[in-house]
Amino acid sequence: MPQFDFLSFPSQIFWLVVTFVALYFIISRFAIPRIGDVMEQRQKMIDDDLERATQLKADTDAAIQTYEKALAEARAKAHEVMKGAQDEMSRKAEERNRDVAEKLAQQIAEGETRISKARDEALASIREVATDAAKAVADKVAGVSIADDKAEAAVAAALKETR
Amino acid sequence: MASPVEQFDIKPLVEIQVGGVDISFTNSALFMAIAVGLSALFFWYGTRKRALVPGRWQSVNEVFYEFIANMIRDNVGKEGMKYFPFIFTLFMFVFLGNMLGLLPYSFTFTSHIAVTAALALFIFIAVTIIGFARHGTHFLRMFFPHGAPIATAPILIPIELISYLSRPFSLSVRLFANMTVGHIMLKVLAGFVVALGVFGFIPLAVVFGVTLLEIGIAALQAYVFTILTCIYLNDAINMH
Numbered sequence: 001m002p003q004f005d006f007l008s009f010p011s012q013i014f015w016l017v018v019t020f021v022a023l024y025f026i027i028s029r030f031a032i033p034r035i036g037d038v039m040e041q042r043q044k045m046i047d048d049d050l051e052r053a054t055q056l057k058a059d060t061d062a063a064i065q066t067y068e069k070a071l072a073e074a075r076a077k078a079h080e081v082m083k084g085a086q087d088e089m090s091r092k093a094e095e096r097n098r099d100v101a102e103k104l105a106q107q108i109a110e111g112e113t114r115i116s117k118a119r120d121e122a123l124a125s126i127r128e129v130a131t132d133a134a135k136a137v138a139d140k141v142a143g144v145s146i147a148d149d150k151a152e153a154a155v156a157a158a159l160k161e162t163r
Numbered sequence: 164m165a166s167p168v169e170q171f172d173i174k175p176l177v178e179i180q181v182g183g184v185d186i187s188f189t190n191s192a193l194f195m196a197i198a199v200g201l202s203a204l205f206f207w208y209g210t211r212k213r214a215l216v217p218g219r220w221q222s223v224n225e226v227f228y229e230f231i232a233n234m235i236r237d238n239v240g241k242e243g244m245k246y247f248p249f250i251f252t253l254f255m256f257v258f259l260g261n262m263l264g265l266l267p268y269s270f271t272f273t274s275h276i277a278v279t280a281a282l283a284l285f286i287f288i289a290v291t292i293i294g295f296a297r298h299g300t301h302f303l304r305m306f307f308p309h310g311a312p313i314a315t316a317p318i319l320i321p322i323e324l325i326s327y328l329s330r331p332f333s334l335s336v337r338l339f340a341n342m343t344v345g346h347i348m349l350k351v352l353a354g355f356v357v358a359l360g361v362f363g364f365i366p367l368a369v370v371f372g373v374t375l376l377e378i379g380i381a382a383l384q385a386y387v388f389t390i391l392t393c394i395y396l397n398d399a400i401n402m403h
Contacts, residue, residue, distance in 0.1 A: 001171065003277075005173070008189070009277040011186045011187050011189055012192075012278055015186070017281075018192075019198070023252050039229075
């Protein structure tokens with residue numbers, strides 16, 4: 001086998017050393033720095049992008065939080081305003097109700113007094129009319145003239161009975 | 164028919180004699196140079212743009228880089244990255260040597276024991292020096308692990324010593340034998356294609372399959388050679 005031809009060994013080993021060292025320099029000085037650089041750069045870029053993404057996400061979260069807080073505040077404020085308006089309205093309504101009721105009660109009372117006065121007047125005039133009527137009836141029918149006070153007393157008695 | 168071992172013949176292309184020693188530029192040396200040239204071309208072409216989003220060739224460059232870098236990180240650890248250029252060179256050299264050998268009319272320089280033994284011996288000596296440089300005489304604990312009963316020393320130490328010393332032999336013979344046998348097998352089977360005439364298609368199909376297998380073996384043996392180097396390096400740096 002040519003593999004065991006020892007005369008060829010020096011040449012093989014010599015060229016092995018030469019080519020291997022050449023390849024070593026190509027790889028250590030040229031290939032590794034170039035490939036390593038670009039990969040490092042890529043990793044750096046990815047890391048930076050990821051970092052920026054997390055930063056942006058944090059910003060977004062903060063913005064959402066502020067927005068939600070503002071929203072809640074606005075809602076609370078609106079609620080408050082609405083409640084105030086409602087209170088005001090109900091207070092006003094109550095006041096007006098009270099006023100109206102008072103006025104009505106007053107008017108009712110006035111009306112009642114007027115009515116009772118009118119009734120008293122009417123009753124008084126009835127008595128007068130009845131007395132006159134009784135006197136006239138007695139004069140015409142029986143031909144007797146009755147004294148005013150007697151006629152009045154009789155009418156009063158009759159009215160009392162009918163009441 | 165040519166002998167199946169004729170393909171391993173070393174033929175001088177340029178005769179060089181230095182002090183009576185023949186260091187002619189041979190077909191073996193030519194293919195070593197081609198391997199180096201191809202590597203240079205591969206790395207130059209792959210990294211010419213240095214794009215953030217790699218193209219096809221840059222991706223392949225990066226795959227090789229990451230493959231070796233991860234091999235060292237996994238087997239040796241961070242400290243092993245000092246030897247990354249050497250391991251990368253070793254892998255590229257053996258890988259291209261094996262692969263180029265599969266081309267018709269080419270020469271497989273990794274099928275020669277002189278080459279594999281020289282590489283293996285260099286690795287063995289370098290690793291031993293690294294071991295002693297890092298751990299001093301404590302590196303001798305390699306041959307007598309912690310926790311073993313002292314009574315086992317007379318058996319354990321010779322065994323460990325022999326297994327350590329046999330490393331360069333196993334490392335070099337594994338690669339040399341795999342390459343040599345594979346190529347002889349291909350040559351013999353290819354010879355049957357002509358010899359069997361019309362029925363030559365049967366060995367032809369076999370040659371086709373074996374060629375695929377040999378491509379796998381070429382890659383695998385380069386990987387095995389490199390990873391064993393990493394394991395030896397790990398023993399020297401971290402001990403076991």
